[in-house]
Amino acid sequence: MAKTNPGRFFEDYKVGDVIRHAVPRTVAEGERALYHALYPARHALYSSDEFAGACGLEGSPLDDLVAFHVVFGKTVPDVSLNAVANLGYAEGRWLKPVYPGDTLRSESEVIGLKENSNGKSGVVYVRTRGLNQMDEVVLEYVRWVMVRKGNLDAPAPETVLPALAKVVAPEDITIPEGLTFEEYDFDLAGEAHRWGDYEIGEKIDHVDGVTIEEAEHMIATRLWQNTAKVHFDATFREDGQRLIYGGHVISMARALSFNGLANAQMIVALNGGAHANPCFSGNTVKAWSEVLDKADTDAPGVGLIRLRLVAVKEGAEPFALKGEDGKYKPEVLLDLDYWAVMPK
């Protein structure tokens, strides 16, 4: 009797199924330090208990992307093991900060299925929820992936396509309880520009770059217990390269965006995202952002800013995203669309 996990194939998913993912994980001071060691993260609210306290929180939470990576990592053995491609994200919402000592687990509900016309694979839509030890949802998002069929004779399921919001509406965003930017210290945050200083359409080159090392992306990816072999085993792909976890590029780009967006303190919603091209060790990652929208909130001093975050590698032209053919330029690694809170 085989003991190892073969993963799920397309025919193993049914709309309405809820998958309880292994392995729960307690995150604490160590994960916080490692996040700062692996990414040039400097957003003050995630760096200082004092700063976070002055913003009305009980202390400095773990970076919002730590929550994302931990929750995402648990889904890999059940969702991505036989996946051909990670197709998209939508309706991501951060509902509660994660503090040192919290224990996270993940559940995914299958909300859509569509077999491909070739009969060899299909698209699976799941809504994943990350829960803490009080069974509170700290994060949820929709993700869809293309998954191979294990049995090509399995009948195609009824096609169910979920209706997904193109953008999380500002009124659907949860501002962390108690958050206030009324006593915000712009000196300590490292950036004088506030919500009113950013204009829709404005683009910001974040200037700095980081050259990626094998040891670093593997340390990061393991930390989230994402053990997909393509990230770790140099003998697995024919080209002998280890593919870098897309989330590593997200965190690298977000951290680099500090230089110009230091006051975009917390990510509160993920509208969409594409891993445009693969990233490998030796690539030098840089980032630029575009202000897509702004909205107000009821929280004291807190505005919302919607940003496009683009990660590129060496050779990229300034602010170039897609070619005339509508496809991403080969130097573009990531195109992410999110909402963050910013002091007004």
Place this chain on the structure above:
Amino acid sequence: MAKTNPGRFFEDYKVGDVIRHAVPRTVAEGERALYHALYPARHALYSSDEFAGACGLEGSPLDDLVAFHVVFGKTVPDVSLNAVANLGYAEGRWLKPVYPGDTLRSESEVIGLKENSNGKSGVVYVRTRGLNQMDEVVLEYVRWVMVRKGNLDAPAPETVLPALAKVVAPEDITIPEGLTFEEYDFDLAGEAHRWGDYEIGEKIDHVDGVTIEEAEHMIATRLWQNTAKVHFDATFREDGQRLIYGGHVISMARALSFNGLANAQMIVALNGGAHANPCFSGNTVKAWSEVLDKADTDAPGVGLIRLRLVAVKEGAEPFALKGEDGKYKPEVLLDLDYWAVMPK
């Protein structure tokens, strides 16, 4: 007056000597996070305070191999500095879980000596104990190493060979106080197979592989304060390679064994082990296991499983261990024999 540590030579050991090793070490959340960052560790009991609590523990302990590495690392300056070879392990027993905040130190008692017939070296047997801040023994094991003589004219000591158990008997194993698997959550553990599903003689290929990087094995080895220069200094060996600490391979293989043995939650005894061949950066480590024995315990829902854990590198044939000459195949890195607890 030389201030640096020259290490002990064979003639410096006397049977009955007890060596108090430097440097005590407080281990906490940071070591826990780093262990998860350096190895693809997913055993739920070491990942989640909630899961460990449901198993009757006060929280999630540090991985049993963290305890081993920390205790072992302290012995290096006193035992292995002039060692030619690490020959074997026996009678390893984990006696108490190590929790964040515990401070560990190590002591070794010399329990055997045998000079080699060439008069240039000899075998030293030590029983090492790891103690916490309450002077409780958390771990003990016997290890024997071949050590150079410093003074070739020193007389050979009387040969003393300790009687060592080939296998730790189940009745000599300590099950952590309070451990129960009666409320065990197999979903969260990530593996449906339980103690009764494993058969003696069964072999399991753990499938996944990890390509080793210099930065990673050095970070791990330093974390255990094992500062043997052969692991760190590329100018030390003639071939310019840094030899990877054998314990790094143990932890890597044990973590990889999650895929097929996710319910072998805690290591409770070490019966023996051989570092069959050296491991270097660039090697891709994979692992397989063989079920050697099973035994019952009085703890609720807790069974014992005795496992052979074999780490191999690229090019290894499935389940191949030794050649016709009785020697380990060149692709075999580690052959470890241990007992773990598993839910019934």
Place this chain on the structure above:
Amino acid sequence: MAKTNPGRFFEDYKVGDVIRHAVPRTVAEGERALYHALYPARHALYSSDEFAGACGLEGSPLDDLVAFHVVFGKTVPDVSLNAVANLGYAEGRWLKPVYPGDTLRSESEVIGLKENSNGKSGVVYVRTRGLNQMDEVVLEYVRWVMVRKGNLDAPAPETVLPALAKVVAPEDITIPEGLTFEEYDFDLAGEAHRWGDYEIGEKIDHVDGVTIEEAEHMIATRLWQNTAKVHFDATFREDGQRLIYGGHVISMARALSFNGLANAQMIVALNGGAHANPCFSGNTVKAWSEVLDKADTDAPGVGLIRLRLVAVKEGAEPFALKGEDGKYKPEVLLDLDYWAVMPK
């Protein structure tokens, strides 16, 4: 409106200005573990809560160089972004240990300015203070750097050269409150030699070496939130090499000095220092020390020892520092002059 930080140019500094640096940082167990993972750090007082407690402290502080790196890292965006060279350090004093949970921030006062005769750059002297969450100064030091002018037409400021002590006088050194070495355990510390055993003029070769990896120096440097691109972006310098943060070499050399100076437990003053030559990935760092001076203190059992710590790379001759031309040998990376406390 440009949102990214252009850094300050020489003409932007005025004597008497106080710069409040971003970003405050809470340091905890994670930073402690990472320090031990990145450097072969074994000084017992920074390794064990029990050992530190027996020395009169409330627990094991974070390494004194963690405090230095965190405080220093914050100054980089305001002081070194347009710096051509880091010229020197003086009057460094550690005033209070930093414990897990403390939040550090930095301030720098401009205390000297001197435009270079070429009119293109000038030397800026700053006194930097690191403060904890109670606004207590934990560390202060003077540093001077050569900074480019942004506007070559800006008039030269009045030259102000601060009077700096060549050596911090023993009576100006702060011994941590409560520190006592009366119950000092030399076994656990790993070194039998005490204050009285070291002679002024004595030189110690610390024997061990560490070959530097890109991933490791980047992880370390990011941990201190020092994000200067020269350390991270392989496309930035013409030679394609990432320059290693000088502080990485300081920590590596100090940790290596354990072998021979294990009882030089805490650094309490920094008299001066020079980063003699750049360090790159692949270099193997070794270290030697020279006893420059000794002094007594009123704290029970506590002596002061003044040490020159020299880091070298492969190819260095024993104890060679400068050539006949008075310049540092090309293999010398660091020449540091500090006071440490040592048990009498």
